[in-house]
Every structure is written in C-alpha cells, then in structure tokens.
Amino acid sequence: MKFNIDLNGKEYEVDVPSNLRLSQLLGMVMTRKSVKHNCGTGRCGYCLVLIDNTPIYSCLYPAYRAQGKKIITLEAILQKSEYSNIIKGFELANVDLCPNCAPARILLTYHQLEKNRELTGEMIENIIDTITCDCTDVSSLKEALYLAANFYKGDFD
Amino acid sequence: MIKKGTRFYTPDTLSELKEIIYKEQEVKLLAGGTSLFRKINGDTLVLPGVIILLENIPELTKENRTERYFEFGSMITIQNIIDNCKRNFAPVLIDALEKNAPFPVRNISTIGAAIANNDIKSDLLPLFYVFNVKVEVINLRDKKIKARWESLTQYLSTQDNRGLHLITRVRIPLINPAYYQYFKTGFKYNLFNEISFAAIADLEKGNISSLSMAFNINNKKIIRTKDIDAELIGKHIPIGLKSREALIQTFNDNLNRIEGLEDYQKFQMIQIILHFLEAF
Ligand SMILES: Cc1cc2nc3c(=O)[nH]c(=O)nc-3n(C[C@H](O)[C@H](O)[C@H](O)COP(=O)(O)OP(=O)(O)OC[C@H]3O[C@@H](n4cnc5c(N)ncnc54)[C@H](O)[C@@H]3O)c2cc1C
Ligand code: FES
Ligand code: FES
Numbered sequence: 001m002k003f004n005i006d007l008n009g010k011e012y013e014v015d016v017p018s019n020l021r022l023s024q025l026l027g028m029v030m031t032r033k034s035v036k037h038n039c040g041t042g043r044c045g046y047c048l049v050l051i052d053n054t055p056i057y058s059c060l061y062p063a064y065r066a067q068g069k070k071i072i073t074l075e076a077i078l079q080k081s082e083y084s085n086i087i088k089g090f091e092l093a094n095v096d097l098c099p100n101c102a103p104a105r106i107l108l109t110y111h112q113l114e115k116n117r118e119l120t121g122e123m124i125e126n127i128i129d130t131i132t133c134d135c136t137d138v139s140s141l142k143e144a145l146y147l148a149a150n151f152y153k154g155d156f157d
Numbered sequence: 158m159i160k161k162g163t164r165f166y167t168p169d170t171l172s173e174l175k176e177i178i179y180k181e182q183e184v185k186l187l188a189g190g191t192s193l194f195r196k197i198n199g200d201t202l203v204l205p206g207v208i209i210l211l212e213n214i215p216e217l218t219k220e221n222r223t224e225r226y227f228e229f230g231s232m233i234t235i236q237n238i239i240d241n242c243k244r245n246f247a248p249v250l251i252d253a254l255e256k257n258a259p260f261p262v263r264n265i266s267t268i269g270a271a272i273a274n275n276d277i278k279s280d281l282l283p284l285f286y287v288f289n290v291k292v293e294v295i296n297l298r299d300k301k302i303k304a305r306w307e308s309l310t311q312y313l314s315t316q317d318n319r320g321l322h323l324i325t326r327v328r329i330p331l332i333n334p335a336y337y338q339y340f341k342t343g344f345k346y347n348l349f350n351e352i353s354f355a356a357i358a359d360l361e362k363g364n365i366s367s368l369s370m371a372f373n374i375n376n377k378k379i380i381r382t383k384d385i386d387a388e389l390i391g392k393h394i395p396i397g398l399k400s401r402e403a404l405i406q407t408f409n410d411n412l413n414r415i416e417g418l419e420d421y422q423k424f425q426m427i428q429i430i431l432h433f434l435e436a437f
Binding site for chain 1: 162163164165190191193194200201202203204208210258259260261262264265345
C-alpha cells in the first residue's frame, strides 16, 4: 500500500506491504541505520523512535499507522550540539556504547533532556530500563547520563 | 499464514465508526496496538483483514474530573494518566500503572484496552476491581449509539458473549484507602505466567473495617476473594500467631473451591495475603 510519512522533517511516499512494522520500514526499507528491528516484541528497545515527540518501540507499530505523524530517528539530531553534548558525557564517563543500544539510548536521552534538563530518577529509569544493554553496567550508564546532563545544561564545556 | 492487504480505517467520529462496521463483516478495533505482537509468523505481523484505528475519535480521548471520580476516554494512554494524575490518585494506583509495561509501551497502550484485552488479562485488572472501576460500553452492532455504564464485574463476566463492542470511557473513583498493596510476582514488567494482586483496606480501632482483594493468575484468570475478605473483616490487626493457623486453613478451604488453581498458586496467594496483612 502507498502512503506518505514524515521522517526527520522530510515527507516521503512509500509503497510497502500493509503488515510491515514501522521498525522494518525505517531500518530495512528506508535504511536508517539507527533503527534496528531486533526482538520485534517490545523487549530490547533497539527500535525506539519518537512519534509526535513521544518515544515508542517502532516494532509494535504498523508502518501505515505512522502516516500523518512526525517520526524522528537519531539521524535527525546527529548534527545538533545537543547530540555532541550527550556524547561528551558518555566519553567522559568512559562509556563506549556498542551499536546495539547506542542509537536508541542517545535518542531517548536527548528526548528526556529536552523535556527536562534536570535529570530525575524517573528519567534515568526510563533511559536505562527501557533499552536492554548487554555490554555496559548500570552504574557506568548512570554516570554517563549525569555527565551528559551537565554538558547539556552548559555546566561543563 | 501471512495475510496480505490489510485495510485500515481511521474514523473521526463514533458515527463514522458505526458506518464502517455496518459495511465490513470482520473488523479488529485497535487502540495502542501493543497486543499485535502476539500474532507473529517469524518476523511478519499477522494482521486481521480490516483494522479500525480508534485514535482519531475525539470522544475517546476526553478526560472529566469530579470530586468523586476521574473519567478517562478509553484511548487515553497509561503514561498520560501517570503524568496527569500523580497528585490526585492514590499512590497505589500510580505504582501499578508504572509497573504496567516499559515506558515506550505505556506511551501507546491505553486504559480502555487494559480492560478490553481478552487475550492477555491485564495486571491492572485486580486493582481496577478493588477500586470499583466502571466502564462505559457501546454495542457496535446495534443500530443506535447507546452507551451504558457497567461495573467491571458485569463487563468482564459477559465479555466473551457480547460481540463487537467499544469501551468509550473508564471511571476511576477517587478513594484513598488507609492500607493498600499492589504486587506482581516475577520480573518488573512481567507479562505471562505470573500473579498480580491488589488490596485496599481500612481499620477501625485496630480491627479491619473494610477490605477488598483481587488476583490475576497468569494473565488469564481474575479472582476476587470475596469470601476471604468477609472472613477477615472484623479481625484485629496484627493477627496473632494462634489465629494465623486457623486463618490459613480458611484461606485454603476458600481457594480449594475455585476451579483451575494449582497447589503452588494457592500457596503463593496465601503468602501474598498474609504479607499484606502483616504490612498494616
Ligand atoms: C513489552 C511489553 C510488555 C508488557 N508488559 C505488560 C505487563 O507487565 N502487564 C500487563 O498487564 N500488560 C503488559 N503488556 C501488555 C499491554 O499492556 C497490553 O497489550 C495493553 O494493555 C493493550 O493496550 P493497547 O492500547 O495497546 O491495546 P490494543 O493492542 O490496541 O488492543 C488490545 C485488545 O483490546 C481491544 N480493544 C482496544 N481498545 C478497545 C476499546 N476501547 N473497546 C473495546 N475493545 C478494545 C482490541 O480490539 C484488542 O483486541 C505488555 C506489552 C508489551 C508489548
Ligand atoms: S525490536 Fe522493538 S523492542 Fe526489540
Ligand atoms: S553497549 Fe552494547 S548493548 Fe549497550
């Protein structure tokens, strides 16, 4: 079926099977590397994107349903200073995320810090708990998030 | 089986929804859509032939607050309720909502579907029972749009036979019980083969003056322990060691009368109730 989607501020016409999930459309058809279709059941979080500024697992979303909504993937923020600030925080904490969880976690960190620059326990929980990580421990992730928030607020240069 | 060519409808009003249903034989209503992942063939979603997305119908996203209750349109998301009602709701309600699936799932899964989803019975149902939640329902095959308020018991006990219907609103009473507990066994966002439990109670002069408890077993079976509740009302808290043994026996007798419960589940349920009574 044919429909239009708004991806990272640009309108595209797509023609795909009606049972395609948004994660498959973005990751496989439109080759946005930051969106991974992995578990397909809302468990790993690697397919996380923003729809109308709300984080969702795109594997649980029929692609067609995204019509008329604004989709944001990590690619949209790569050039922004906010992205470099988050990366600086992770670098300072010596946390080098692997490509599995990095895109979703950085996008979610960006989303949470855009909503509230003061990092709360609930925000940390959201960023850590909703995306599985197999290679980095929780305390390092927390430290990286605190540092990222400091760069974000401009407390560090 | 891979079904091709699902047709999607996104009605803007309830009348439009009724028109689509009049035209189409078999339809699937979709709220947040998070239950779709259950039907997967390899990596392919097995979708029904016709899907009606409910998200554009304004009546289903309205919220109404009175001094006694909150009414939520059935399409309001669980996360939305958490964000907007933190200050008004009993903490046990917020706690339960926060334990209901990871945050990106809660961002799309809805309060109406938490009640309507017959495939997986939600962990929230025991809590909704003890809070005396009510639902407004429309029978979609009727010619006229006639909404009816029902208790949760009424709704769930007739759910299997009622045909295509729509929950339009959910009413949550604003009560603040003195004692409460919400508990899920297993992993934080457990979903299958676990037990969830909710209880609210009040005390007068050290005696239990009101009590309501409910369980969800394996996301399949909801159990209200009305007889056990009645047995406990009037009992003095803390429960003495001597009466504890007799109580466990009464709990066992009551649970033995419920069909389909395994011994280990009864044991777990009794431990959960005792734990609640000890936490007063
Ligand atoms: C990763 C993950 C973790 C989860 N963890 C939990 C958990 O810990 N505990 C738990 O209880 N659940 C859990 N769930 C299940 C999830 O919460 C339910 O699938 C959710 O309640 C369904 O909400 P929805 O709006 O997405 O429903 P949908 O998928 O849109 O609909 C579910 C069913 O209800 C029907 N329906 C929807 N709205 C209405 C309405 N207004 N009127 C009549 N019928 C309607 C639909 O036709 C469908 O049959 C989890 C799901 C995922 C993906
Ligand atoms: S692929 Fe979507 S959560 Fe794992
Ligand atoms: S760093 Fe590898 S999964 Fe998180």
